[in-house]
Amino acid sequence: MNSLIKEIKDSIGENDDLLFTEQQLKDLSVVLFGLNSLIDLGPTIKQLEQLGQKNYSNKEKQKQISQLGEIKRNAGEITSLLLDGKLMIAPSPNADFVVSVDPVPVKLNRAIDQITNENTMLGPFVSFNEDSLTNIGVMRKHVVSEKIRVKHFLTGTHNKKELSLIYYEGIVEENLLQTVLKDIKRNSINDLHSIQDVTKMLGITPYSIVPRVKTTEMPSEAAQSLLNGKVILFLDGLPFALILPSVFADMFFLESDKNLTYPLMVSLRSLRIAGTLIALIFPGLYVALVAVNPEVLRLELALSIAQSREGVPYPAFIEIIIMLVVLELIMEASVRLPKSIGPTITMVGGIILGQAAVEAQLVSNLLVIVLAATTIANSTVVGVQNLLSIRLLKYIVLIFSSVFGVLGILAGVFFICAYLAGVSSLGVPYLNFKQSKGDGSHG
Amino acid sequence: MDRSLQVVMMYILTHLGLIFFLYPANIIESTDQGHWIPISLGIIIHIAFVLLYLKGLSFFPGRNIITIYSSFGKVYLILFLLPVFLYFISAAIIIVRAYSEILTIIFLANTPLWALMALLLFIPLFLSIQGVQAIFRTGILVSFLFLPFLLFVLIVSFQNVDVSYLYPIWNNDFSFITKQSYINSFFAISGGFLFLGFVQPEISFQRKKIVIAFAAVIPAFILSVYIPLLTFGKATAETFVFPFVLALDTIALSWIMFDRATVFFLLSLITFIMLFITLVLWKASIIIHHSFPSIKTGYIVAALTIVIYIACLLIPNWQQVQMLFKWNSVLRFYVLFTVPLSICFLGHLSKKKVY
Structure with a gap:
């Protein structure tokens, strides 16, 4: 029996x-x-x-x-x-x-598809999919080298999942690799469902505003990260590569930029940096200039701003918070909604934000412009996670500037700099100014 | 690894923050003509002691002055490090109080002082808890963001300059040396460089590269005095509490949407001051941490911040701040002279022992 x-x-x-x-x-x-x-x-x-x-x-x-x-x-x-x-x-x-x-399996994976969330103008369009073995294959196509090392780990107790680690032997930062290997082996009983679980497994704090793990669905990005000495994780079921560690430059630098000529690449990247700064500063600047330090502006400009705010019944800070919340709701709604209803939201939102709110004198003309500029500028950042970080961080500047005016803007930016400078994951600081390997090897 | 760039940047930023607000008035007040003489005297003293300090530190590679002093015994610790600690605390109090006053005078007339002081302490508290490497990385990021501004404003600040105010160049009267205002000007000269002795071994740097920092700081010393002098003339400039700030206010740029574009310049200097306060808090905290290793540095920094904040609240007015400047000058000169000299001396001593 x-x-x-x-x-x-x-x-x-x-x-x-x-x-x-x-x-x-x-x-x-x-x-x-x-x-x-x-x-x-x-x-x-x-x-x-x-x-x-x-x-x-x-x-x-x-x-x-x-x-x-x-x-x-x-x-x-x-x-x-x-x-x-x-x-x-x-x-x-x-x-x-x-x-x-090994039987003939049921086809449960989609074929290798085009990238959907991260767009690129010049660069390969292949994207990762949910099957980690396929992803590793795609990676091997991108980096053809005998130095590529792949390691599989079976993780989880209740939910067995395969976690794969890829690195480039000889280029990878040895400390980083050893820490990652040690953490994965130590915590291999953890059930992995999401990136949060992976970061917990690696001992990285989940309470972080900036992403500690860079995710990308573009194999070319992942391939370049390998060559920069980083390690890549694939978790079965997640259609992207988890690149460790994530650094500040990932916010602005895209590998496919290198398909352009040098001046174009530099100007494109500076544009993204400027976009980030605008997204961070503009809402705060509006509040500071309208409510706290109007004397900084030229008289004509100050008057015209005051005129556009005529009849708006609440302080600038409340005004901008209301509009920002509406805007965030629109953005979130357009992600959630099925594609067939999405345009409705865009249209309704556009009309409410652009026209009706101003005509009803609930918000000023200028604010609508500021918000539009902020939202557009925010979207220039590379990567979905970074986009969300910037979206959140701008509120810090906004709150500081509503109290301290223009000083608050600079204090807020300084505060954000201080926050970013304090972040480090797996021994690599987030503000790692040297992109290539060798950090720490000079003694 | 070599972090010379971070150290150089930090050196430049903290000095820029210290120079542009109080230093010009002090120098302009100290003498009637030939202001370059007191300025260059200050610069020479500054350079001499920084080089001496660096020379002394070079005898102890990879060590900070706390471990150097403590390796020579408790007496050195009390004789040199205690005044340094007191100087840091008093400097932090003065700076927070003075700069919040400056901010209300030139910029935020309606914001209460306690809020400004809280801001000037909260951000440094937040940053100094994150540790020395974070402080220096912040320095780099901040310099990328704000230094271009500064450079731009410094260039356009020549707009209203009248070169004839340069004359007379020579002055036989050297009585400025004993004037209180000149002594106060050493606040900008002596305060900023001590961190060079604290950052090792976490942050190592090459001594030679500090010389690059001089190249940026020396023009700042000169410009901060001569721009208001050449804009207003000595007689007028003398009457201002913040001559440089006013000189910047005279700049009119018709092609910028801002009327007071220079405000951004001044406020980015304030962020440099925050960086300076951060450094001071951090230095003070590691001195305490060395004496009481069981307490976490985070708690020490927090406690120091609260002490400084309360002390700042207790100072009622600008006259009191001036008084504190006066009292502080004793400590200032003690620290300026004894720390570099003693480190150099101890260095020679330890070198002899080896042979």
Whole structure:
């Protein structure tokens, strides 16, 4: 009774997609089991049938089966292999071993697709997908070198997932690699579902405004990171590369910029830096100049601003907070909504923000311009995570400037600088001004 | 690794912050003509002691002055480090109080002093808790952001300059040396460079590269005095509390949307002052941490900040600030002279022991 197969059946539980069948492979009678949600059974059996041609004796039969794949005797291991989509073949229902075979899998992954969230003008359009093995393959296509090292780790206790680590031997920063390896091995029982789980596994604080892990769905970005001495993680199920560590420059520098000529690249990157600064400063500047330090402006300008605010019934800070919140809601809503309703929100938002609010004298003309400039400028930053960081950080400047005016803007910027300077993950500071390897090697 | 750039930048930024507000008035007040004489005397003293200090530090590679003094015994610790600590605390109090007063005078007339002082202490507190490397990285980032502004404003500040105010060049009267206002001017000269002895071993730098920093700081000393002098003339400039600020206010640039574009210049100097306060807090905290290693530096910095804040609140007016400047000058000169000299002396001493 207590045979191996019974044990496995018990551990997998009552799953209706657990296939368990005795099968005649021509003359060879075997027991097949596996999860039919992961295995395409028909073609698999067809493939197996080609093997069992002859009339076998019992001993030969066992030998023949064991040649099909790896022999497994441990119930726990077999269970996890089953969950991984392997097919098990046992010679009889109470055999003491099974053979794990790679079956024809059900197609559960999408094909390698175009990048969807990060756009590039000049550069490869291939993107990562949910299958980490495919992603590693894509990476190998991008960096053809015998120095690339790939390591797999099976993580999780309740939810087994494969975490893959890639680095470039010889270029990778040794300290970084060792820390990452140590942390992954130490915390390999952690269940990984999201990037937060991965950062916790690596001992990086989750309470950070700036992203500690750079995510990208562009293989060319990931490839360049490898060459810069960083390590890449792929978590099965996440369609992007997790690049460690994330640094300040990632906010502005895109690898595909290098497909442009030098002056164009430099001006494009400066544009992004300027965009970030504008996104950070403009809302604060508006409040500071309108409410606290109007004398800084030229008289004509100050008057025209005052005129545009005529009839607005609340202080500038409240005015801008209301509009900013509406704007954030619109942005969030347009992400959430299905593509068919999205344009409605854009239109409604555009009309409310652009026209109605001003005409009803709820906000000033200038504020609408400021907000538009802020939002547009904010979007120049590279990467979704960085975009969100900047979106949040601008409120710091805004609050400081509503109290201290123009001084508050500079104090807020200084505060943000101080925050960024204090951030470091895996021993690499976020403000790492030297991009390539070698940081720390000068003693 | 070599972080000379960070150290040089920090040196420049903190000195710029210290120079432009109080230094010009002090110098202009101290003498009637030939202002370059007191300025150059100050610069020479500054350079001499910085070089001496660096020379002394070079005998102890990878060590800061706290460990140097403590390796020679408790007496040195009390004789030299205690005054340094007191100087830091008093300097922090004076700076926070004086600069918040400056801010209300020239810029934020309606903001209460306590709020400004809280701002001037809160951000340095936040930064100094993050540690020395974060402070220096902030220095780099801030210099990228704000130094171009400064350069621009310094260039356009020549707009209203009248060269004839340069004359008479020579002055036989050297009585400025004993004047209180000249002694006060050493606040800008002596305060900023002590950090060079604190940053090792976390941040190592090459001594030679500090000379680059002189190239930026020396023109600042000169311009800060001569721009108001050449704009207004001595007789008028003398009457201002912040001559340089007023000289900048005379600049009219019709092609900028701002009437007082120079405000950005002044306020970025304020951020440099925040950086200076951060450094002071951090230095004071590691001195205490050395004496009481069991207390976390974070708590020390917080406690120091509260003490400084309360002390600042207790100072009622500008006259009191001036008084404090006066009292502080004793400590200032003690620190300016003894620390570099003693470090150099101890360096020679330890070198002899080796042979």
